[in-house]
Amino acid sequence: MAPHHIASNAPLLDNAEQNIGNATTLYPQSGLPTVIPQTNPPRVLNLCGSSKRGQSTTVVFAVSRILQGEQNPTPGLPGPVTGIIEFGNGAQFTTVEVDLQVGPFAGNLNASSSALQPRDGLTVCSVPAGALRAYARYDNLLLEPLLGTTPPMSLAAWLVATDPTHYSSLPIVGPGGPVACEGAPAPVPPEPVLVKAIANYFGKPRSKTWKTMNLFIQPETNAGAKSILVGAETPSLVAGFKNYCFWSLPAFTRSVKVLRFPDASPLDVLLHDGVRPVDYIEIAPNATAPEIEVVGNENIIGITSLTGNHGNGPVTLLKVVCELGI
Numbered sequence: 001m002a003p004h005h006i007a008s009n010a011p012l013l014d015n016a017e018q019n020i021g022n023a024t025t026l027y028p029q030s031g032l033p034t035v036i037p038q039t040n041p042p043r044v045l046n047l048c049g050s051s052k053r054g055q056s057t058t059v060v061f062a063v064s065r066i067l068q069g070e071q072n073p074t075p076g077l078p079g080p081v082t083g084i085i086e087f088g089n090g091a092q093f094t095t096v097e098v099d100l101q102v103g104p105f106a107g108n109l110n111a112s113s114s115a116l117q118p119r120d121g122l123t124v125c126s127v128p129a130g131a132l133r134a135y136a137r138y139d140n141l142l143l144e145p146l147l148g149t150t151p152p153m154s155l156a157a158w159l160v161a162t163d164p165t166h167y168s169s170l171p172i173v174g175p176g177g178p179v180a181c182e183g184a185p186a187p188v189p190p191e192p193v194l195v196k197a198i199a200n201y202f203g204k205p206r207s208k209t210w211k212t213m214n215l216f217i218q219p220e221t222n223a224g225a226k227s228i229l230v231g232a233e234t235p236s237l238v239a240g241f242k243n244y245c246f247w248s249l250p251a252f253t254r255s256v257k258v259l260r261f262p263d264a265s266p267l268d269v270l271l272h273d274g275v276r277p278v279d280y281i282e283i284a285p286n287a288t289a290p291e292i293e294v295v296g297n298e299n300i301i302g303i304t305s306l307t308g309n310h311g312n313g314p315v316t317l318l319k320v321v322c323e324l325g326i
Contacts, residue, residue: 022197025071028079028140028190033174033217035145035152038137041084044197045134054130058203059085061136062120062196064103076191078102079140079176080212083197087129096251096326098123099210100136102193118194124205125326136195140176144213144320147246147300155216155245155318175214175319187219209324211250215303216318244270244302247320249294254325257289258303261317265305272300291323 024042045059061083066072081100086093101121143154153161156172178187249256258269264285271279271294281292301320 024195025192026136026138026195027192028138033141033143033172035154037142041135041137043135048131054128056126057129058126058200059134060198061100061123063100064118064120064194066192066194067118072191076189077177077179078193079190082137082139084135086133087127089130097211099212124207125209126203126205134197140190141174144215144247171219173217173219175217211322213320218316243304246300246302249299250322252324252326253294253322255294255323256292257321259289259319260315265315268304270302271298273297
């Protein structure tokens, strides 16, 4: 789809038909978890004004479940959806990724109803732009890759490769299903969603924006899970570091929360500036995850468990939720 160029020296959104009401249907990926996101994600906005002046532009994403029908004959559960915004002047631009909230279910939790109106979940942010492109990506299988591994691997794949005795039979799932639900005869698969995008000037978003990094997820039915970070030695940015797994923080990150389930195992968190560790946080057992401020040049997070040799119990879900300053 070519950019929509409008009248000479006109601002970005003068042609309203091209910035409102654009939509696309996202379908989940199938297969094993991956560290490679979907290529060529659907584009829902592609705006380019001929004016040399950029303006602050607000982008609104809306995501809803598709009610039962031809596009969704077997309703499931929505997986994580990511919005991607490219903004700049066309020749030079930067990119930000944000979580897109899927609207509340219509009908049963794992069975939408064609008799009900779908409800949107909204995500709003503002960027300075003379050219703006917005995409949407279904991340139901995407696990964040570790830093320092070749080829890039998720924590799950790296554990299996380095310690097959403990982890070779470890079942891993993507963050968006299939999901085991109580009363369901089989795991419930992820389902397609409808994504819409709207752009306008001079908005002042009052909602926060987030990006969730899914690091490790095991099936809910796997009662024999091991504590995943204990005893592992990962390739490190600094010689001598052991037992830390490192990930790169998303662009515009202002603070992070490290979420694990169950929360019996304490975690040790390092914030790193790419040269050396600059901050250290300990998350106690059974404690609510603190909000960790990201300051200065911190752009890498390292995580390990403090329990010793497979100590306080399993960690079956691990993710980092980042607040973005856009």
